[in-house]
Amino acid sequence: MCGICCVVTLCSQHTIHDFLNKDLLYLLRRRGPDSSQQLIKTASDLSYECLFSGHVLHLRGLATPQPLEDANSNIFLWNGEIFSGVPVGDLENDTEVMFRHLTLCSSEADILSLFSSLRGPWSFIYYQASRHSVWFGRDYFGRRSLLWQFSNEVDSAFCLTSVRFYSKSSNQWQEVPACGIFKIDLKACAATKSLSLTLFPWKYSCTEKAAEDIFINVLDQVSKDFPKHITLVMNESNLCLKAPVIPLNKTISEASDECPGTNISKISHMVSVETLQGFLAEEHKKKIVHRLIDILGEAVKKRVLCLFRDEDQKTREVPSMTNRKAYVAVLFSGGIDSMVIAALADRHVPLGEPIDLLNVAFMIEEQAKQKGASKKQANWEVQPDLLCPRESCKDLDTKTGAHLSCAVPDRITGRAGLKELEAINPSRTWNFVEINVTLEELKKMRQQCINHLIYPLDTVLDDSIGCAIWFASRGEGFINNQGELTPYKSPAKVVLTGIGADEQLAGYSRHRVCFRKYGLEGLNKEIEVELDRISSRNLGRDDRIIGDHGKEARFPFLDEDVVSFLNSLPISEKADLSLPRGIGEKLILRLAAKELGLTASTILPKRAVQFGSRIAKLESNSEKASDTCSRLKLFSVENL
Template identity: 80%
Template sequence: MCGICCIVTLRSQHTVNDFLNEDILCRLRRRGPDSSQQLLKTVSDLSYKCLFSGHVLHLRGLVTPQPLEDANSNIFLWNGEIFDGVHVGALENDTEVMFGHLALCRSEADILSLFSSLRGPWSFIYYQASRHSLWFGRDYFGRRSLLWQFGNEVDGAFCLTSVSVSSKIDIQWREVPASGIFKIDLKACATAKSLSLTLFPWKYSCTEEAVEETFVSVLEKVLKDLPNHIRLVMNESKLCLRAPVIPLNKTILEVSRKHPGTNISNVVSTETLQGFLAEECKKTLVGQFIGVLSEAVKRRVLSLVRDEDQKTGGIPSMANRKAHVAVLFSGGIDSMVVAALADKHVPLEEPIDLLNVAFMIKEHAKQKDAATKHPHQEVQLDLLCPQGSCQDLDAKTGTPLSCFDVPDRITGRAGLRELEAINPSRTWNLVEINVTLEELKEMRQQCINHLIYPLDTVLDDSIGCAIWFASRGEGFVSNQGQLKPYKSPAKVVLTGIGADEQLAGYSRHRVSFQKYGLEGLNKELEMELNRISSRNLGRDDRIIGDHGKEARFPFLDEHVVSFLNSLPVSEKADLTLPRGIGEKLILRLAAKELGLTASTVLPKRAVQFGSRIAKLESNSEKASDTCSRLKLFSVDEL
């Protein structure tokens, strides 16, 4: 994870520092705490200036400060991970590898070919000195954040950055669309005193006919968020990037209504899953899925620098064992499978941190009478609470820890027991992260609203806040029956995002299926992946990166997506079956094969409900509403 930033001015009377906000620099440094430096490029005869600012989180090879500059004055900023497509040696740094490949590119087609070959998340900024060109963009899924902001026609300024800051004055920061790679001809723009962008779009097929079909729609999509004085054109050569995944298989197969393992359609049990696995073809398919997903997890847990004492083969003492990998962990099917697969590849002597967040149950916080005021569901939470923890107090607030026994905490503890049963030799740190209303308000106002920005809905607020506290990793772990304060040192955070979008995990998928059948479900799933960059991934990257940690998404590994895209939807989900079985069916079967038990039939529960953040402040909002809490207020006004 890195923080990258570039500011361009086309007017000689302006300095780039006129447009560089110190608050933005602070946010960038938090993303890249291991190295920070800046480089100013001035082309006096053309009256343009570029400031490049790089902030590095060291994860691979030797520490490589950014920006990089070569003997030909090319400059490179990279925020990404190469997991496949371009070879990166075990001791190499992928920033240097990418820069070396770019230096060999002799044409636009060479640059596009290089980025088309990459497998892994990335955003980048590349100054090609000989052609006065500035290239930038995000990967196909938009797994790394990149924002842009345009000055007015008089300023002639243009800014790119991994993260910005919200302001009472809307300065029109927007996410760079993950529609392709952009290029600016700085020489032409400086002469014309106006900005013009050239787009090279992603396409499954790069034939001239296929590109022509989508040029208009892609242009319209990108143009709608650009200021009127910014010109956007497709490249004259009709060049494009080849998509790193195959198209979605929309074949509709006839599915037998007789399900193995049960004669009653509303029965939810692990025996139902076992019945499916008794079919040889289904068992083979699930084995293939496990193989490709396991490889994706392997790439994400091994591509990082580990402590020398753990690389020498010596077993460090318990006190010195350090987790390098953490999982955003609810105990639900997605995070359980990710954790179980991480266990197969993380060195055994190394702990794995399971980050489990809970927001104070509102009824407890207000000290309402449980018998008369609690909803039925909250009473059930109290009944399920392990009595040993209910008497403990939060070290910071003195609040009884039973106030944090939200659904995700209960399933998280149950999930921990399942993982311990699979591998009792592993140290599993269930990090119980407890958040009060007061701390939520304080941290949202201080920083979280800036990280969510420019997104602004109630859903963005709930998910963004939950992920920020979870990925910070400050909580308690159980040590010999005692809860001890703990802060996760892991720099890599695995998240299960992408499973629901591909495997029909959301309730809207069931609604779409009920209304329009498998054809409607296919359309919904295709739309999910097409919009995941703008709905989720840029936001989550900014949120997790704020802690000097890197988000990694195994379900969005290109090989995983291509495998799932190759299957008819009926092989991935069966929404004629009840919740807890039908959605994400292939993943539940994989979990069963991996030895997981009760978690394999847990129904989908979104983080905003499982962590109880959605109930903490307001019960009357809609997820799509603009969130007033993300606006800038003073602490006294909250």
């Protein structure tokens, strides 16, 4: 994880320091606390100037400050992880490896071939000195944040950055679309005193027949939000990046279209763990499930082992009891996604190393909670409550005298999930980190920093999810130490998250609505759209949020091999929305969880973090998720 920034000016009246102020540097340094430095490149004869600012979180190989510069004046900023595609040795740093490969590229096609081969999340900025060009972009899914801003027509300036503070006076910032790689010819732009960007888009197949229509659609989509004085053009050679995943299989068999859910006859609405066993009795189904476990397990393995550890843990030896430290954490609700990720992490994290389970609850008044509780509460919510006595989840609001409760749904299912994991591996130290947030602290931290990280997104949903993830990934809370809750702050620099499971496996309620209205064909189209928009809806925001703590978000469900495997399956193998909630959505993942030894968590219905953590109940109940959130339009960080 790194904070990267580049400022380009084509006009001497506008200095680069007008962009790179102390607010921006503050946010960038929080992302990269291990190293910070800047480099200025001036081409006086061509009238352009570039500033490169790099802020590094050291996670692998030798510590490598950024930006990197070689003897030929090429400059590189990298915020990413290479998990495969380009060889990176155990003691090598992937930033240096990427830079070395880039400097060997002799053509545009070489650069595109290099980035097409990468597997893992990334955003980058590369100054190619010999051609006076700046290249930049994000990976296929947009798992790393990158924002851009264009100045007005007179100033001819341009800025790229991982994160940006919100300011009413500044021009609008936008996320760089994860639709390809961009290039700016600084020599040509300096001559015309205007900015022109060239796009090299992602495609499944770079055939000329299909290229023209796709290029036009991508250009229209990206340029519609551009200022009028900025030009976006397709590269003249129609070059493209090869997508790292295969297209979605939209095959619908007659059997699945006519009679979905006939694998198990007359499944009742009160499903049980035993219900899943009937599916696993099918040899074909069981084979697919085990293939998912293998591929997803490999994705988790790369993400938990690809980081720097102390010497004794490099050799996989069990460290001493007094020196045990968690290097990996999981955003943990006890739901199916986080349970599977935790169970697979347990297979690959060294046994003597704890795993932190980060569980967030927003504390609400006990009376209000009881009043709003449903009388028709499902059994799966009531039973785990026995594992979480209300008395252990209460606090007193010193200002109002009201009793505050943290016995929210995600805390209850989280504690139940902890017991399942302890049953699978009682030798592992599972640090269940109870992170309790009051309304007062929520308002304070949103004003100080969270609003800047969510920006340029601005909806009520962005606020709820962003705030929940920020407090969870910070990792400050309590753990149970021999029966007593003691303060704890997670030292883990890698945070695993289950995002991507719902999008690919029909986990959202909107998927059921779509299925009821349009059948499997409509459901396929909706799932296809989900991954296309995940970069703009979720991933840039989540990367900025988690990165603010000097931690790196890693997304096993968005591993390229995992996505390609799931894309290869027809929808009938992944989900069956004719079945009840808690089994039909993400069916293949529930079956995998059953095979991994999980129990009650395998049939928990989907519950969004804003509801499971109860943040949605803490402030205004009258808002819609898509409304612009006035609470995000607050202050800069200049006084921090």
